[in-house]
Amino acid sequence: MSQKALISMQTPFYQLSGIKKYYNRRQVADIQELTLSAGSITGFVGPNGCGKSTLLNMLAFVDSPSEGTILYKGQKAHPFSESVRFRVSLLPQEPCLLKRSVFENIAYGLKLRRIDKSQYLKKVDDALMLVGLSPDNFSSRLWYQLSGGEVHRVALAARLVLKPEVLILDEPTAGVDVVSAQQIMDSALMASKEWGTTLVIAGHDWRWLHEICDNVIQMLNGKIIGKGLENILYGPWNQVSAGLWAKILNDGQRILVKEDPPLPSSAAIIPQRFINISANPPVQKPGEHLLQGVLVSLSLEPAANAVMVSVRTGNQKFTLQLPTEKAQEDNFFPGQNIYITYPISAVIWY
Template sequence: MNSLYELSDIEQYYDGRKVLSIDNLTLEENQIIGFFGPNGSGKSTLFSLLSFISKPTSGDIEFNGISNKKIDMETKQSIVMVPQNPYLLKRTVSENITYGLKIRGYKEDLNKKVEEALSLVGLDNSFANRKWSQLSGGEAQRVALAARLILKPKVLILDEPTTGVDTNSAQLIKEAILSAKQKWNTTILISSHDHNWLNHICDRKVALFQGNLVESGSANLLFAPWEKDEYGNLVKFFIDGQFLVIPNSYEKKRDSVLVLDSDNITICKKDCHDMIVETTLIGTITSIQQQHSVEYLLIEVSIGGISFNCRLTREQMQNQSLLPADRVYVNIDVDRVCWI
């Protein structure tokens, strides 16, 4: 697979404050890559750099082997972004969708292109003549997406595309993204707080925290709030009444972030007597996904509303007869955690 972006020694400052610091990051083409982390972690800042709207304070971004200092306008126009709160022109849906084509000099078959773009986001052609003010939040988000898809971009960047939209719109946005990847080999970069939605659509996930790249794989991040036990160790309480004590964490602050590799979580559905200990938790499998390696599957388990990922071989999954919605025992190797 070919590299599309190569980031080296990136630092970004606003008003003298460092908001982003990435030593190295490679993003490959024709992938759907999800970015996640708490508010203020640097996702929107990174997207502004990747779309070449902003320039890094220092460091270099290569796109298809060309430095950001030498990117031409045609290349920039092949990268489009839908911000978290997309702005629609105070015009009809059709005029919003064709705006990008017109400023790029395209004038032919516009009505046909509008119909195709609306279809991609699950809207029929009757929406073409609606005014921007007649759209619901989910419809406006899909129209904004249609206006980018009509351009058949090389890179599509989506900042929180499912925030404030209903379940149906979120599903249609997902289908449109997958269609763009399949039809035009579009590389799609998405940020979202909806980890479950990201897990179901992404080929890869990248985590950010306080402007730093935490990991780019299947590691788990467990965020604050934390409580302290009688020994001063951090304790995570789940909404279902379960809790997880992290030993030897008395020097850590309550706003610390725990990082745990997916290989350090084990699950069991049947014949689990040998693995159950005092710290064993109970969770529900929410998804089972194929990894790039054919041998491994990524299993997502929800414990009290918080998602964890673990890796199993196909043989392990088959032996346990694991399926989504199964209740399982979960052991977390708390001696293998690290902190940020």
């Protein structure tokens, strides 16, 4: 049995209940309940400012909730407490290095752990190789001699050298070169596979997250709004008639919904199970709305026996997960004109 499988049989690493976080009296997080299993890979997606980083900081125990409880391995834990120190590691979106050499940056955590100095060289070399950097070429380099991507990789090596139980990555590939982004992703997955490390990742690369994660959680306005793939429709919304509202797209089409929004600026979700796409003009059912768009991308998800399909309609993109058989039967291909139908009553407001 693999290390990851053995770990997944143990107590959940995280159990959150009644979590609220306020900054200057403004609520930025409201997580009623969340459980993360040991050895799992969990992705968090959502627009900027939706609360992903706030939640990750609390999961990393560098910040604490204003209200509620976070249990780590069944026990209450607080920032910098012994139960989580060195066991949970956060790689922030913009990591900072100490004004020292690469070697000293990576060895710093080993010093805090009071690891025997005779082990530093091998451990640091191994960590550098895990992130695709040659120890001979990089160990002696100073912090200012690194590119942005190399800074991220050294910062990740400084976490991996400690073999954390939980590795939390906040937008790990944002603003880095393609080679570094791929290496960061590969290194994180190696930690999951080889060590059973629990991974928590916030990002915008939904294709990668849906490919690697056991669960992908959608966030909006500091709240969890669903798991899996959802399409968020942002306001403003204009009232067409009593109980009928529209979002005007830049190509002149309208997304219609049959329920009053809390505010004209509110965001809405039409659950994926209610959205249908076809290459030919469909026969509309009573209460359905029709949109026309262009298929912009297809990506295969072998593990789920599914195909991820993205259709752009004006300035709105709909992304759906379809069974492979349906995608093959309909012969979908990029650039194809697509018809979208959904019941106008199938809306959830946030």
